[in-house]
Amino acid sequence: MNRIDNCFEQLKAQGRKALIAFITAGDPDLDTTEKTVLKMYDCGADIIELGVPFSDPVAEGVTIQKASIRSLKGGTNLNKIFDTVVKIREQTDKPLMLMMYINTIFGYGTERFFRNCQIAGIDGVIVPDVPYEERDETQEYAEKYGIITVNLVAPTSHDRIKEIASHSKGFLYCVSSTGVTGVRSDYSTDFDEFFGLIKENASCPYAVGFGISGPEQAKKMSSYCDGVIIGSAIVGIMEEHGANSEKPVGEFITSVRTALDSD
């Protein structure tokens, strides 16, 4: 069984919600990435998404854009990220994913990419600029090498939700609101309606992301679904602390974990 499915099954048995954490790989360097990932698992993150930096991340807000630039300036590339994944995989058996733009897969070679995911121990990928209609771009090789590709739905998806949610694997990524990544103070989405449709149709667990800033918001949003995804808030801490991010990121993850597990 894939580590992601396994993870959600265990969490469900324990009555807990998944904490899915994102950082940009290579921000500010890959040694920091390795240490921070392991620390986040220790502090209660269930799944970690490593962002592969891209020159033109059109779905990202300023925080992750800047992290991509820092990473690329440091010479990060996909081969080096796979090396880091191998090192992380030697030390943990928790689910590890890549979040990346399609051109970084396509440019690398789609089959080569998924084969290396399998070899390195990546469980799934999230590609925000490949919508459901274009899934053939990754599907064949993802399946061949046993890598889950995560579907996304957004509040603007409306009648698309049914088909997308019912054909999802691993977990369904529910985008909380319109706009790019980045923390938000409030949402205008009608969550009862949005998650109502998702619940009715989802063929796998579903988690919410985009804009979740901290423990309180995470707790609130987790009531709608099986997990929460936090990215920019963590990347913001890394922007401030750089290579010394392990401790403050760990404390942040602990605070979110505690909130999620509280009654």
Place this chain on the structure above:
Amino acid sequence: MGKVGRYGEYGGQYIPETVMNAVHELEEAYDRYKNDPEFKAELAELYRTYAGRPSLLYYADKMTKDLGGCKIYLKREDLNHTGAHKINNVLGQLLLAKKMGKKRIIAETGAGQHGVATATVCALMGLQCCVYMGSTDVERQSLNVYRMKLLGSEVVSVDSGTATLKDAINEAFRDWTTNIETTFYCIGSAVGPHPYPEMVRDFQKVIGEEIRAQLMEREGKLPDCVVACVGGGSNSIGTFYDFINESSVRLIGAEAAGLGIDTDKHAATISKGTTGIFHGMKSVFLQDEFGQIAPVYSISAGLDYPGIGPEHAQLWKTGRAEYVAITDEEAVQAFEYLSRTEGIIPAIESSHAVAAALKIAPTMGKDQIMVINISGRGDKDVYSVARYRGVHLEN
């Protein structure tokens, strides 16, 4: 829920889920209105009374004699209202936006011509306008920035990345993702997710259609060759489209070689690019081995783009169209040549097409005909050409 908008392997809709429904709405609206007689009549009327179409097809007698090869005609898109071909597309898209009930328009711009056209038509139609422009371009095209503001548009200077056209598109895209329910994104070139490449081409194909009709009237035959500059490729696809099925007509695109295609300062996508997926489309892009989009350079802000529209990629792949790379120096020489020879100052973008023509025309027979699309006028480029020539003008 299937794949749409393909030109061979190129094209498609590689965009975040958040904007998919809006793109589908646009697709439906466009499919509905593109053959609607009332819409077509309204657009034709705007072309005639507001843009000043049909644009002239001018016989460049001195240039023809000077080069000693084929007969040369210039398609004068520079004479359109706002000074470039961009108005053709903007009138079409914003008429559609009005039909769709959209009140807020966003656009990206490189040289500023598309931004000015969008700001102009927004003023005409009473729409709110916001134009994204790379800060490098804001600096080198300050006249157009002022024009946009004069027309009532907000201009947002974009500092991210290379601070040029691609970054302006990124930022416009982020705005669109955020304000998707209220906002219409008026893309200025034949790029982006389907239906944009098709829609922009359809609104620009009037260029080629007029060339055909005007030349039939003047010469009683088709051109042997049409030449246009290519950044994303809207004026060129508009010039080429009516002739794609006429195998006797050579289609020549001139892309920007900057300081030379063997340097790292160029924007010659076809000469040096590889297949990739970016800005919503599969096409040809300048990128590294890891799929990172390359920084590009050209003296021409309008050609300073690391990709090309998907239909051009397919025309190139099938060999139907030829693409040549023109350096800054060649373009500036052509800019000066056309100014002195015909009294027409072409945009620095269009000067790339003129430069390609200067090379090709002498190799053609005297009974043959070449049409060069002068996609825009060069007033906006006078400062940067002067600077290139080491002349300091009071700004």
